[in-house]
Amino acid sequence: MKFLFAILRTTTYTMLLALLLSGCKSNTTSSKPKKVAVIVSTLNNPWFVVLAQTAAAQAQALGYETKIFDSQNNTATETDNFENAISAGYNAILFNPTDADGSVANALEAKAAGVPVFCMDREVNSVNAATSQILSDNYSGCVSIGKYFVEKMNRQGKYAEILGLVGDNNTWNRSKGFHSVVDFYPGLTMVAQQSADFDRNKAMEVMESILQAHPDINAVFCGNDAMAAGAYQALAAAGKADNIKVFGFDGAEDVIESIQSKKIVATGMQFPKVMAKTAAIYADEYFKGKRDFPKKMPVAVELVTQENVSEYTGYGKKDQ
């Protein structure tokens, strides 16, 4: 009988201890703020720095711990960042992918670990990998640039196109939006189309080589502003900046200033701060129980020209 009581007592104490410990654990967990990782394709471009820092700042303002991970435009580094973020217990990932196809596996890995992924600016080619994708309407933005390009060129002339990363959907959505207009005009001839990976220095080199082969071009359309700035630098060095019209896309600070000083003709203003804030707000809503997010949320792009540049500032509108 004594033995039976001893067993019962031990069991009761063990259960009480277990309850106490689990209670302590759950208290500890609930008192700790949730953590939000910001994984960004590169911090080597000021536009993405603004995107990442705004996402982190918004998540912090909503009460979450944050950390920015730089994938250095490399899907292998991005995979390491995802593994580190998941094992470090981050509860959501605000994600700017490096490659529309190559990044799908990373987003799926996070999903499998129960970590929601919210894409910013760049998409992954999967409808199931990310909880929501907040993306610039690149195609429509470049349709507007294409129309303005046709007007400024008087529907004739030779031009070059400098593309971004060939594995990124934004590269092609921008190019196709632009060509959906410009290709209607047989007087406009594209003499060169080369990639410079969205990189300023590479764009400078690409522009130099295009100029050697085609010194008579009248314009260049660049898939982002970093490349537009690089192309302009090469044109200025060759003494051709006044004769060749440069068009960009992004709304980066230095290009907005270049449009003000009439060096660059136009750009498409994306709103990285709007996309980053929306992604952080979506993560917050997810933590609070919301699940029915739009799979894709496009953000309108606005044409910035020398006529309306006074209404804009780098990365957005003046009053934002």
Place this chain on the structure above:
Amino acid sequence: MRKKITRYLITIAVLLLVAYNSVYFKKLDEVKAAQAALTFNAASYAQKFWETKLMPGLGKAVEVDSLIPMLAATPVKAFDNYSHALGIGNIRYFLVHGTGKVTSIDADDISLSITGLNNQPIKIATEYIFGNAVRDATGLININDFSNTMDFNNVSAEINKIIRAKVLPLLKNVKVGNSIAFTGAVELNKEHLSLAQVEIIPVAINILPQK
């Protein structure tokens, strides 16, 4: 000896059977047709949208004579009640209807004077038929029904092709002084609203008989 021959025959028969089942011959046309059936056909999607959604829904277009004064007086109300857009931002689209008198025919557009707007000019685009205005003005197509953004954008390109093929020819013989009834899509910036140069991409045109 007979056993050996039988074994060889069985082996050859098995080999022939395996070889026969390992190789398939199909007509290249059939393979290509099967692949094409799996890929999204933006042209047929646009045609179906035009016939089953856009044309039957033209009655929902807002009268331009009432929209423009409302945009000037209470823009937030006008945008909330009558505009559509797929996502976040200032660019929004309206499906509008109206009648006006042709005042000039230019290379890129036709200018109309709208009686109900104190003869304020409105432009009907005839050159720059591009972008997503018509696709998005109705609010009837959802981006989340498309797995690929490019497919979604191609729908716009195909809708614009239909406009060039079916609608613009109706304006070919129009003359200054003609009265026109029109329905079309217009893009406006919510934050930087400019009503001085409203340009409509037409989806339906009717040249009214001269009085």
